Amino acid sequence: xxxxxxxxxxxxxxxxxxxxxxxxxxxxRAASAGEIALFDISVxxxxxxLPPGAGAARQGRLVYEARxxxxxxxxxxxxxxxxxxxxxxxxxxxxxxxxxxxxxxxxATTVFDYVRRAMPFDAPKSLTDEEVYAVTAYLLHLxxxxxxxxxxxxxxxxxxxxxxxxxxxxxxxxK
Amino acid sequence: xxxxxxxxxPNEEEAAGAGLLHRRAFIAGAGALAxxxxxxxxxxxxxxxxxxMTGPGSPxxxxxxxxxxxxxxxxxxxxxxNAPGAGAARTPLHRLHGVITPNGLHFERSHSGVPDIDPDKHRLLIHGLVARPxxxxxxxxxxxxxxxxxxxxxxxxxxxxxxxPEPVKANVQTLHGLLSCxxxxxxxxxxxxxxxxVDSAARFVLAEGGDAASMSRSVxxxxxxxxxxxxxYQNGERIRPSxxxxxxxxLPGYEGNMQVKWLRRLKLVxxxxxxxxxxxxxxxxxxxxxxxxFVFPMEAKSAITQPSPDAAPRELGLYEISGLAWSGAxxxxxxxxxxxxxxxxxEAHLQEPVLSKALTRFRLPWRWSGGPAVLxxxxxxxxxxxxxxxxxxLARRGPRALYHFNAITSWGVAPGxxxxxVYA
Numbered sequence: 046x047x048x049x050x051x052x053x054x055x056x057x058x059x060x061x062x063x064x065x066x067x068x069x070x071x072x073x074r075a076a077s078a079g080e081i082a083l084f085d086i087s088v089x090x091x092x093x094x095l096p097p098g099a100g101a102a103r104q105g106r107l108v109y110e111a112r113x114x115x116x117x118x119x120x121x122x123x124x125x126x127x128x129x130x131x132x133x134x135x136x137x138x139x140x141x142x143x144x145x146x147x148x149x150x151x152x153a154t155t156v157f158d159y160v161r162r163a164m165p166f167d168a169p170k171s172l173t174d175e176e177v178y179a180v181t182a183y184l185l186h187l188x189x190x191x192x193x194x195x196x197x198x199x200x201x202x203x204x205x206x207x208x209x210x211x212x213x214x215x216x217x218x219x220k
Numbered sequence: 221x222x223x224x225x226x227x228x229x230p231n232e233e234e235a236a237g238a239g240l241l242h243r244r245a246f247i248a249g250a251g252a253l254a255x256x257x258x259x260x261x262x263x264x265x266x267x268x269x270x271x272x273m274t275g276p277g278s279p280x281x282x283x284x285x286x287x288x289x290x291x292x293x294x295x296x297x298x299x300x301x302n303a304p305g306a307g308a309a310r311t312p313l314h315r316l317h318g319v320i321t322p323n324g325l326h327f328e329r330s331h332s333g334v335p336d337i338d339p340d341k342h343r344l345l346i347h348g349l350v351a352r353p354x355x356x357x358x359x360x361x362x363x364x365x366x367x368x369x370x371x372x373x374x375x376x377x378x379x380x381x382x383x384x385p386e387p388v389k390a391n392v393q394t395l396h397g398l399l400s401c402x403x404x405x406x407x408x409x410x411x412x413x414x415x416x417x418v419d420s421a422a423r424f425v426l427a428e429g430g431d432a433a434s435m436s437r438s439v440x441x442x443x444x445x446x447x448x449x450x451x452x453y454q455n456g457e458r459i460r461p462s463x464x465x466x467x468x469x470x471l472p473g474y475e476g477n478m479q480v481k482w483l484r485r486l487k488l489v490x491x492x493x494x495x496x497x498x499x500x501x502x503x504x505x506x507x508x509x510x511x512x513x514f515v516f517p518m519e520a521k522s523a524i525t526q527p528s529p530d531a532a533p534r535e536l537g538l539y540e541i542s543g544l545a546w547s548g549a550x551x552x553x554x555x556x557x558x559x560x561x562x563x564x565x566x567e568a569h570l571q572e573p574v575l576s577k578a579l580t581r582f583r584l585p586w587r588w589s590g591g592p593a594v595l596x597x598x599x600x601x602x603x604x605x606x607x608x609x610x611x612x613x614l615a616r617r618g619p620r621a622l623y624h625f626n627a628i629t630s631w632g633v634a635p636g637x638x639x640x641x642v643y644a
Contacts, residue, residue, distance in 0.1 A: 060353065064235060066415070067258065067364075067365040067367075067408055067410075067411050067412070068365075068411070069365065069407070069411040069412065069415055070363050071415055072356070072360035072361075072363055072364070073352075073354030073355060073356050073360065073412070073415055073416070074354065074355050074360075075352065075353070075355075076345055076347060076353040076354060076355045080345070080349050080355065081353055083347065084345050084347075084484070084485055085347065085485070086428075086434065087426055087428065087436060087487060087493055087495075088493070089489065089491070089493050090491070090492075090493070090494045091491075093382070100234050115302070116302050117302075125300070125301035125302055126300055126301065126302060126303065132337065135508075136505060136509040136510075136511075137509035138507070138509075139507075139619075141620075142505055142620050144505075145498060146500075148293050149499075149500055149511075150499055150500050151499050152326070152494045152499065153493065154494070155494055155495065155496055155500070157498055158493070158495065158496070159495070159496040162433070162434040162436070163331070163332065163432070163433045163434060163435075163496075166302065166303055166306075166332065169332065169434070170434075175580065188267045211408050212509065212511060213499070213503060213510065213511050213512075213513040214510055214511070214512060214513065215512075215513060215514055216504075216512040216513060216515040216516075218517075
């Protein structure tokens with residue numbers, strides 16, 4: 046089933062269930078634009094949600110060495126926690142798959158989104174947007190995806206082609 | 221199917237090889253069973269008037285706890301280094317019966333610890349491709365029409381150890397314990413989505429947790445409209461902190477990771493957000509190097525919980541094989557059990573009520589005569605999906621798919637009665 050067919054089938058299910066739905070007492074209160082901006086920390090693969098700001102790997106290295114190195118190793122090689130770099134060519138065949146940002150992640154925007162919301166583990170959401178851009182650039186640089194001085198921002202990040210961008214297929218039941 | 225009666229046990233009719241019996245063995249054979257029990261070693265001691273009969277017991281308590289003799293019935297948990305709040309705690313399935321998991325034993329998978337959320341301050345924001353972005357408090361949701369449903373939750377990574385080339389010597393808690401089932405009560409997500417007015421361009425709902433990790437997943441809008449629940453209660457009481465207090469997303473049958481705990485935000489979007497957990501995790505790597513993405517429902521599956529490792533038969537005789545079956549596609553319609561490693565099968569009895577996307581308890585009598593046996597169970601759901609053998613699943617997906625492992629589990633019973641995880 047293609048993504049389009051899957052969505053069409055899903056919509057039919059939604060319509061079929063529509064009549065049985067319960068009516069609520071309408072107690073939700075209107076959310077202001079400011080509240081939504083405060084709450085909405087998600088970034089899409091199209092770059093929607095990326096904040097102003099920019100950074101390059103050269104500055105990102107300093108952020109990484111201050112905040113990330115303890116868990117992810119000198120250059121993202123992992124240990125004691127997840128490996129972030131390398132593993133290219135390990136996805137095929139019977140060998141152990143080394144799934145890193147470089148070898149596996151299909152979108153660069155996901156790196157920004159995840160680091161901003163969840164990292165560093167002991168103080169998530171403590172990095173500035175500039176620092177998140179810079180450390181994202183550094184992680185991409187360690188994986189050989191961008192140069193050390195390439196500026197990453199809301200316009201450039203969604204356009205970065207990740208090596209495993211084409212490595213995912215939509216699941217169809219029975220496979 | 222072989223139907224053979226033994227002259228020495230006229231009530232027992234074999235249903236399949238290595239001692240599997242028809243269900244009526246337990247009913248018709250009850251007298252004989254009781255007769256046999258009186259000569260058993262468990263009854264060798266004489267009766268006594270115990271001290272708890274000769275003095276008053278303890279006074280009332282505000283919140284009841286299990287007997288102190290049950291202290292070993294507990295979750296087992298592990299975390300990666302530097303991250304004590306990340307990791308998982310597994311349900312002791314081999315120590316439980318029925319299908320409802322007690323709240324304190326429900327499995328738990330957290331990415332950054334359990335947040336201490338003040339329910340009065342917690343808010344749920346629904347926004348994005350909607351006509352009216354709205355904020356809901358717990359107090360306001362309490363006035364909405366509620367619904368209860370019994371649903372299993374299984375982590376997408378449950379049973380991943382069975383991908384290993386050699387059988388991991390562990391019990392059902394370690395191998396399959398990222399599985400639990402509860403009665404969840406809350407507000408239908410469709411009710412709230414009607415109030416915000418979903419834009420016709422919306423196809424997915426991005427759900428986000430209010431914990432430190434703020435874990436997020438893209439859920440198909442159709443699922444959100446179909447049977448999704450904003451769950452507030454778990455087995456009658458408020459959801460436990462480790463399961464999402466004060467509210468979690470319940471997506472019956474879907475992989476646990478999507479059923480976001482501590483739910484604080486739902487954003488209607490046109491396309492998946494491609495979050496960390498729906499790209500770098502919970503994707504199934506195939507032998508050709510590509511990965512299957514958006515594998516949402518958990519497929520037909522079962523496991524024998526008793527006998528099993530750490531719940532082994534101690535003497536020869538009649539036992540009840542008992543286990544759990546489930547499917548994210550609907551109801552379980554059949555569970556077959558084998559005691560000879562899949563050479564012959566007998567249909568187990570399913571405990572009513574058999575509910576869609578809930579755990580189903582199955583049982584079948586078994587006479588263990590001391591020989592080696594390999595116990596297996598095989599579930600079939602109402603869509604016709606049959607739980608595969610390990611060999612066929614690995615042939616299809618390879619050993620590195622990691623997630624959504626739903627193949628048959630084998631328990632080897634040694635002549636001495638020791639039960640261990642084996643591949644058969």
